[in-house]
Amino acid sequence: MSNSTIGIGLLGMGVVGTEVARNLVLKAGRLAQQAGVTLELKGVVVRDVSRIRDSAVPARLITADARAVVDDPGVQVVVELMGGLRPAYDYIRMALSQGKHVVTANKEALATYGSELVGLAEERQVSLLYEASAGGGIPIIGPLHKDLLANETSSIHAIINGTTNYILTRMSQEGTSFQEALVQAQELGYAEADPTNDIEGTDAAYKLAILSSLAFHTPVTGGDVYREGISRLAAVDFRYAGELGYAIKLLAIARREDSALSLRVHPCLVPQEHLLAKVDGVFNAIEVEGDLVGRVVFHGRGAGPKPTASAVLGDILEAARSIAEGRKPPRRAALDNGLRMLPIHDLVTQYYFRVTVADRAGVLAKIATVLGDLNISIASVIQKASDEASQTAELVIMTHPAREAHVREAVGRMRGLDEMVEVSNVLRVEGRV
Numbered sequence: 001m002s003n004s005t006i007g008i009g010l011l012g013m014g015v016v017g018t019e020v021a022r023n024l025v026l027k028a029g030r031l032a033q034q035a036g037v038t039l040e041l042k043g044v045v046v047r048d049v050s051r052i053r054d055s056a057v058p059a060r061l062i063t064a065d066a067r068a069v070v071d072d073p074g075v076q077v078v079v080e081l082m083g084g085l086r087p088a089y090d091y092i093r094m095a096l097s098q099g100k101h102v103v104t105a106n107k108e109a110l111a112t113y114g115s116e117l118v119g120l121a122e123e124r125q126v127s128l129l130y131e132a133s134a135g136g137g138i139p140i141i142g143p144l145h146k147d148l149l150a151n152e153t154s155s156i157h158a159i160i161n162g163t164t165n166y167i168l169t170r171m172s173q174e175g176t177s178f179q180e181a182l183v184q185a186q187e188l189g190y191a192e193a194d195p196t197n198d199i200e201g202t203d204a205a206y207k208l209a210i211l212s213s214l215a216f217h218t219p220v221t222g223g224d225v226y227r228e229g230i231s232r233l234a235a236v237d238f239r240y241a242g243e244l245g246y247a248i249k250l251l252a253i254a255r256r257e258d259s260a261l262s263l264r265v266h267p268c269l270v271p272q273e274h275l276l277a278k279v280d281g282v283f284n285a286i287e288v289e290g291d292l293v294g295r296v297v298f299h300g301r302g303a304g305p306k307p308t309a310s311a312v313l314g315d316i317l318e319a320a321r322s323i324a325e326g327r328k329p330p331r332r333a334a335l336d337n338g339l340r341m342l343p344i345h346d347l348v349t350q351y352y353f354r355v356t357v358a359d360r361a362g363v364l365a366k367i368a369t370v371l372g373d374l375n376i377s378i379a380s381v382i383q384k385a386s387d388e389a390s391q392t393a394e395l396v397i398m399t400h401p402a403r404e405a406h407v408r409e410a411v412g413r414m415r416g417l418d419e420m421v422e423v424s425n426v427l428r429v430e431g432r433v
Ligand code: HSE
Pocket: 160, 161, 162, 163, 164, 190, 198, 203, 302, 303, 304
């Protein structure tokens, strides 16, 4: 095979795959200029060949036979955009084993088998490129591999799920319930019919695992990330948080604590002045803090066909250039920092409690005793609403930094108080701006 033409095999033709295929066909001249070599789409794998496809993509290229495309000797770069763990992971492995370069957006495969796949690519001296796997069109994998490499990273704070950020923005701006906002997101095509992976934080946990492996030079899998979703949030939490000067965001947080790494995805109170508090709708943002660079924020469209295709096509061009120039892909920095994962119980942060209690003398003193006994210092207490009919009151309690294990114990003890009607919500606060 001459190095003046590079054969591309595309696995998957959903919205992102279609956009990538269209660009490979319609922008072939421009891409050839950028790559210094012609890129030829050799095959596109779909599940159902009878479905009507984008007319820009020649029908003769479309097949259901993934093995035939991966094994085609004319295909040097396999682009995996099927999503899901299997069979996508098997095809990535097959392609790398055959010495083919792989471009993928598959966060689940990378967050589960990333170390193995990177090892296989290095052994076969081929590229494994995955800029589109986290943050959609936002360049973040490339900067972590190269531009920020000299830094000791201390933290990542990120909004890396557009669906949940859209839902939270609607709840915050319009006072809608979680269910209403979810339905709106589904009607607009932002949330999938089964939105579980997004709303439970699984998608963000995969992405945080990928980013943290690179930033902290330690292998991290999705299972290492503590995770809570957004379905417990109520419109009233947004109102109270707003009155206290906070937004509520689903944050993906990785923080280095000496030789350990704290990794978590959960809803969080964020000061309204913080850049991340201002990231609304389907947008994503990733803040990285390093010892040399300080804090840098990457912001943009974290999903959608065009932004994601932008990242995928950038990776295809990089793979094509290295093939055309006969270059071996650069060896990636070793993941040898050996950081251990910090259990969520050892987290120390501030907390917001929303509780409903019997509106009687002495209740506050009992709650203060529960918290004080567990070394949880109260920063403020506000009585938000009293209900004359039921003789109950809603309290919002903000704490100073406290240990998560103590907070969980306190919730149990508060639930045991006769006067406690309900511990309605407990949220963590990321205080630093
Ligand atoms: N479902 C993801 C999101 C997009 O809502 O951000 C793909 O990573």
